[in-house]
Amino acid sequence: MQIRTETIDGTLIAYAAGRIDGASALDFKRSMQAVLGDEKTVVVDCHEVTEVSSAGLSAFLMIARELQEQGMKFALCSMTPRVRIVFEMTGFDKIIPVHATREGALDSLRA
Numbered sequence: 001m002q003i004r005t006e007t008i009d010g011t012l013i014a015y016a017a018g019r020i021d022g023a024s025a026l027d028f029k030r031s032m033q034a035v036l037g038d039e040k041t042v043v044v045d046c047h048e049v050t051e052v053s054s055a056g057l058s059a060f061l062m063i064a065r066e067l068q069e070q071g072m073k074f075a076l077c078s079m080t081p082r083v084r085i086v087f088e089m090t091g092f093d094k095i096i097p098v099h100a101t102r103e104g105a106l107d108s109l110r111a
Contacts, residue, residue, distance in 0.1 A: 003031045011037040011106060017048035020056030029059040033066075040072050041109040045102055047078035052086050064096045077105035 001024035002017045014035060020028050036042070044060075051062075060076070067074045075097040079087065087093040099105040 001028050001031075003028070003035060005035050007037075007039065008106065011041040011043060011109060012037065013043050013045055013102065015045045015048065015103060017050075017074055019051040019053075021053035021060060022055040025053070025055035025059040028056070029062055032063050036067075042067060042072060042074045042075050043102060043105045043109065044062055044074075045078050046076055046083055047080065049080065049083050052083050057086070057090060060092065060096060061064060073101055073109045075105040075109055077102045 001020055004015045004017075006013050006015075012035065014032060015037075016028065018024065032044075064074050076097040078101060079098065084093075084098070087096075087098055092098075097105070097108060099108060
């Protein structure tokens with residue numbers, strides 16, 4: 001699991017890559033916490049995430065809750081079909097906004 005970031009118009013874009021599972025979920029959560037700055041909006045681009053387990057889903061949920069408590073907006077985007085199915089089957093796409101593209105996520109957070 002790896003994360004690289006960039007800021008676009010005041011929104012932190014975190015590009016996650018690899019598996020987010022029991023072995024890496026805690027590292028993913030800590031890495032996300034470490035890259036957060038003064039941005040009020042955060043998008044996690046998941047196009048390079050290959051797998052998400054229940055531990056990974058839990059990490060996404062904890063991050064989303066922490067950001068919400070801080071008054072920040074959060075969305076996910078660009079999931080592979082395999083990862084998207086996991087979010088849809090578990091209902092996590094109803095809890096955390098999921099968008100097909102980064103642009104769609106950015107537009108939704110600006111609204």
